[in-house]
Amino acid sequence: MAADALSRVFSALADPTRRDMVARLAVGDATVNELAAPYDVSLQAVSKHLKVLEDAGLVSRSRDAQRRPVHLEAQVFDLMTKWIERYRQQAEERYRRLDDVLAAMPDVAPTPPPEGSPS
Amino acid sequence: MAADALSRVFSALADPTRRDMVARLAVGDATVNELAAPYDVSLQAVSKHLKVLEDAGLVSRSRDAQRRPVHLEAQVFDLMTKWIERYRQQAEERYRRLDDVLAAMPDVAPTPPPEGSPS
């Protein structure tokens, strides 16, 4: 099993179907059947996906008769954001320092754009 | 292989060892041996981890004699941050709306904490 919370969260969101479900749940709570509708997988598979999201703390499930409304727990996103921001800022700082170094060198163009230009 | 870029990034960061390496690389570039030092796994295992990070676009590898310095590519973090922020903001908005509804009901306490209470 995934040891720490952060691993569980990242791992849960590594699956596109699960990210899709999070997107759906951001609009509002939904039942398992409602969540399953867009995908042509079994209800059991969807139930498993929800279990993963629940174990990661991304969703919670309550009870309404036979229905099991699923609710998005947005607080967990903060955990990720915090982790990401930390290293992004560190990396940006390094980048700025590199800028300074390059700016001090007259024969080198400042801030060469990354050569792997994405789409 | 993981289909989309976002899946690859989340999947890469789902491993605590790999997140640790990202943390190390945020401080500065490092060789494979330097990165492997803290962990008691084989160099080949570390090399594989780096391949995963590279495929996710999180790091790049150049060449310096026999050494292969690894460099953190911070731009990819933006991809994640964008995805996360989108749904976090949506969820927060919903939360605020719920607040309003509850505030309008005199016999219900405003913002009840999520009932994660066990059975």
Add this chain to the structure above:
DNA sequence: CTTGTTATCAACCGAGCGGTTGAGTAAGGA
């Protein structure tokens, strides 16, 4: 009590992951 709906549990399967060891490649130095 029986039927239908909603959802979970259990067992299984193929694919992929994280780890290993062993061999091979690329480069510097004796």
Add this chain to the structure above:
DNA sequence: TCCTTACTCAACCGCTCGGTTGATAACAAG
């Protein structure tokens, strides 16, 4: 040239993951 350093490639192994089907639980309604 041969040796050493730094690292990757290839094959294998056990475990987990996402999917399946079949059985079961919880509840509503007839």
